[in-house]
Amino acid sequence: MRVFVTGATGFVGSAVVRELIGAGHLVTGLARSDQGATSLTAVGADVHRGDLHDLDSLRTAAAAADGVIHTAFIHDFANFPASVETDRHAIETLGDALAGSDRPLIVTSATGLVSGAGVATENSRPNSDFHVVSRYANEGLALSYVDRGVRVSVLRLPPSTHGEGDHAFVPGLIDIARTTGVSAYPGDGSNRWAAVHRLDAAQLYRLALEAPAGSKLHAVAEEGISLRDLAEVIGRHLKVPIMSADADHFGWLGGFATADMPATSTITAELLDWHPTQPGLIADLEKGHYFGTSRKLS
Structure with missing residues (x-):
């Protein structure tokens, strides 16, 4: 199969x-x-030059492919609505290019969009936090193309998609600990983040090429790692005190650090026979590679 991948040079997309x-x-x-x-x-891939704003380029590449995997997203939390709008236009363009073909289109989303009321499942409804409801609407947009003859699946990544080269939320916590001299957790630290290793997530993207139209998939290997457990590992590696702190301590990461975002992947595992095999988040942190050069997402 000839697969067009957006975000192909990114942390997840390259995997x-x-x-x-x-x-x-x-x-x-x-x-x-x-x-x-x-x-x-x-690594043996062909190159298509362009970006998410170049809709003609996206359209041309999608039309020439047997399937599309859309992993790209502009993580600009200072102007999140603009990032969501860019994603929406990209999804529309890819969907239009594949309309009537029954070819697969896999669109990336996040389990955090549907957390907030217990453990999120593939069938959970959106969370109202983080101004993410508009991004959840992009899931609906993507799935609307099922009625136009596109085999759409939505694949949700958890708050920690980890591995060497991670530059998202866990590196953000590490950088805050370095800057403040303490490794903090919010409140009693019992709130949780679901997690997956990026190599396990990459395998699920491949399996999703064969998923039934309209599938909602969770790339979740671990239901929830507590923020206190994360803080303890970070504090030990950085040799700084471990303590509770309020949301302001975490700066730009405050809304995410204080959220409880557990999720399961039971439906996904049964549908696609997906069984993660890579190290869990704590084991990955214990390897030490997270404590080298700062790579936080900002």
């Missing part, structure tokens, strides 16, 4: 590209820069 190639698929990856193009060529 998806390697997973697909390893399984014998042909991959065309979207690249914004010469450096990105070189990295794709090095």
Whole structure:
């Protein structure tokens, strides 16, 4: 299968590209820069130049593919509505290009969108926190293309998609601990983040190419790691005190650090026979690679 991957040079997308190639698929990856193009060529992928704002480029690549995996998202929390709008236009363009073909389109979302009322399942409704409801609407937009002959699946990633090269929320916690001199958890630290290793997530993206139209999938290997457990590992590695703190201590990460976002993947595992095998989040942290150069998402 010829698969077009957006976000192909990113933390998750690059793992998806390697997973697909390893399984014998042909991959065309979207690249914004010469450096990105070189990295794709090095792993055996073809290069399609463009970005999420270049809708003509997205349309051309999708039309030429047997399936599309959309992993790209602009994580600009200072202007999140604009990021959601860009994602919406990209989904519309990809869906229009595949309409009537019964080809797969896998759209990335987040389990945090549907957390907040117990453990989130694939059938949970959206959370009202973090101004994410508009991004949840993009899930609905993607799924509307099922009625237009596209085999759409929505794949939700958990708050921690971890592994070497992670530059998201866990590195953010580590950088805050370095800056403040304490490794903090909110309140009593019992709130949880679901987690998955990026290599396990990449395998699920590959399996999702065969998922039934309208599938909602959770790339969740661990239902919930408490923020206190995370703080204890971080504090031990950085040799700083571990303590409770309020949301303000976490700066831009405050809303996420204080949220309880557990999730399951029972339905996904049964549907696609997906069984994660990579190390869990705490085990990954214990390897030490998270405590090198700062790589926080901002």
